[in-house]
Amino acid sequence: MASITMNNLVKKYDDGFPAVNDVSIDIADGEFLILVGPSGCGKSTLLRMVVGLEDITSGDLLIDGNRVNEKEPRQRNLSMVFQNYALYPFLTVYENIAFPLRLAKGKFSDDEIDKKVRNAAELLDLNDHLERKPGNLSGGQRQRVAMGRAIVRDADAFLFDEPLSNLDAKLRGQMRTEIAQLQRRLGITSLYVTHDQTEAMTLGDRVAVLKKGRLQQIASPRELYEQPANLFVAGFIGAPSMNFLPARRDGNTFHTPIGDIPVPEHAQGRLDSAGELLILGVRPEHFADARDVQDTPWAAKGATFEAELTHTEWLGNQQYGYVRYEQDQDIKAKLDELAKDLDADEMPAQVVVELDASSRIRGGSNANLWVNTRKMHVFDPETGLNLTRDEEAGAELTREANEERKAEIERLQRHES
Amino acid sequence: MSTKQKLGWAIAIVVVLIWSLFPVVSILANSLKPASEFAGGGGSFLPQTYTWENYQMIFTGGARDLFLPALRNSIGITLIATAVAVVLATLCAYAIARLDFPGKRIILITALAVSMFPVVSIVTPLFNVWRQIGLYDTWLGLILPYLSLTLPISIWTLAAFFQQIPWDLERAAQVDGATSFQAFRKVIVPLAAPGVFTTAIIAFFIAWNDFVFGIGLTSTSAARPVPAALAFFTGASQFEDPAGAISAAAIIVTIPVIILVLAFQRQIVAGLTQGAVKG
Secondary structure (H helix, E strand, O other): OOOOEEEEEEEOOOOOOEEEEEEEEEEEOOEEEEOOOOEEEEEEHHHHHHOOOOOEEEEEEEEOOEEEOOOHHHHEEEEEEEEOOOOOOOOOOOOOOOOHHHOOOOOHHHHHHHHHHHHHHOOOHHHHHHHOOOOOOOHHHHHHHHHHHOOOOOEEEEEEEOOOOOOOHHHHHHHHHHHHHHHHHHEEEEEEEEEEHHHHHOOOOOOEEEEOOOEEEEEOOOHHHOOOEHHHHHHHHOOOEEEEEEEEEOOOOOOOEEEEEEOOOHHHOOOOOOEEEEEEEEEEHHHEEEEEEEEOOOOOHHHHHHHHHEEEEEEOOHHHHHHHOOOOOOHHHHHHHHHOOOOOOOOOOOEEEEEEEEOOOOOOOEEEEEOHHHHEEOOOOOOEEEOOOOOOHHHHHHHHHHHHHHHHHHHHHHHHO | HHHHHHHHHHHHHHHHHHHHHHHHHHHHHHOOOOOHOOOOOOOOOOOOOOOOHHHHHHHHOHHHHHHHHHHHHHHHHHHEEEEEHHHHHHHHHHHHHHHOOOOOHHHHHHHHOOOOHHHHHHHHHHHHHHHHOOOOOOHHHHHHHHHHHHHHHHHHHHHHHHOEEEEEEEEHHHHHHOOOHHHHHHHHHHHHHHHHHHHHHHHHHHHHHHHHHHHHHOOOOOOHHHHHHHHHOOOOOOOOOOOOOHHHHHHHHHHHHHHHHHOOOOOOOOOEOOOOOOO
């Protein structure tokens, strides 16, 4: 049990490239923190700096208030699950799990080791495989052995380096749940690296989004989703991702390629610092078939426009419609740069709208669409900042998440005893 | 594989087998011939009459005092040279594969350069130096030059082998609480065992088969190895050809090599690291 504090951590390689640039994060005791970002954003490097496999160029790393920058990995008392599991192939599952205990010479008797290993195996459903070698296990089982080796020791914190990226989709979902429940049950501080935003959203108490070695935003998943700090976070969190529309403001109206949209109330007074050209961010679920909302109170909370859908995708529980538009050349470079940061080639000039599964709108036809302007974000194309971010509402969401976490840990621990 | 391909392979295998086994069979045949059959040019390929007299001669007969000490020298010197070479090369190769230190390339290049000197060009200067410092005709006097032959190739082979071992295994051990040396001993060494065996066998062969150092740096049975001793074989009388005894001795020194290969064949199992990382 421990808190981990990173103060202005920097990692520079010999060629001067800063893989991690001035990152400060506080992880509370028992918290589950996710580091997320596209490949090459420095998240794995940061994790390795915490565990001690990578030197820290500058800044301080504190575990429970003690500076550990110069300590060897074995002195930091952290345990880690590697992306490729890193199981010892010549040892049985039992000996793999017992390995950290056997290294602490004289600390545990054989009986104690046996008890601890069997406890861990019980917890991870590995009892039938204790005598097998890792080479004969399936991916999910290997993953569990790696977890067993991490939890068997009373480590101060768990570190995970993309532990699920080698599993197939179904197993990934299952292991995700298991990791979440295990962490809650043990109540141990955890730091988890992933590039998968679904894992980030479902597992984390808080999520830290990194881009090119810099921390973009750290908040609860809900806050990231509803109150993103900038274009990058808005585009990275959520699937399908947020639509970015070029808009030219003229008084109280946004002129966009898909039609005119009135400037929503929460944006008024906040846009004056930026130029005339802006980027609107709307999530697909904040669109709807205008017919579905016309007689409801929602109709007044948004704007309606007409657009031609190129095609629709019906998925059973919902339906996606696609609207193509002419990209604004002044904004294209900015959006393509954002796409590159997000590991894509270019930003397609199309809007994805989520429609009710029962909607009769089909591809190739003109449709009346409704957009919930209250949920719309407005970004400054120059700085990428979210001009309509409501800091208080965001902080409130993170506070709520924090309370929920505490309640859940209490509930689970009551359940255990 | 089609029948045609199978046939092609079978023919190729037979050709290679004949090509490589013919000399061995020839020596074996010679070792079983009585001395009389060598008179007048060697006689037929297979012996007319089979006899153990050549083997009797090298173990209990006239060549005994020449052969048995030489066999002892060969075994002792080769085993020590191999063991030292493997231990040194393992540590050296590990450092080269894993650590970043100045002069890494120089070590590798020097190792390669050393092994490029022809043995004959070294043996004369060594002869003089060894006589001055008292290493001439001693075990140590042969072990040192053998190390200069076996170390470079051992370092190169092992360095390549260590580089294939996933680095994360070692990192995992360090996070699990191991010191650098513990991680090396408990994780890397077991994983490297097949590579170490392969290297040991190569080093053993190099030292075992050496002739030039053996004949140049020894003068008595105190340190003379078998390949050199064979040159001193004489027949039962001045007029008899020693070819039979030499063949018998050659067969005897081939046996350890065959045993080694058969014994360690199992250890040299490829893919031992399967399962360590996602396969």
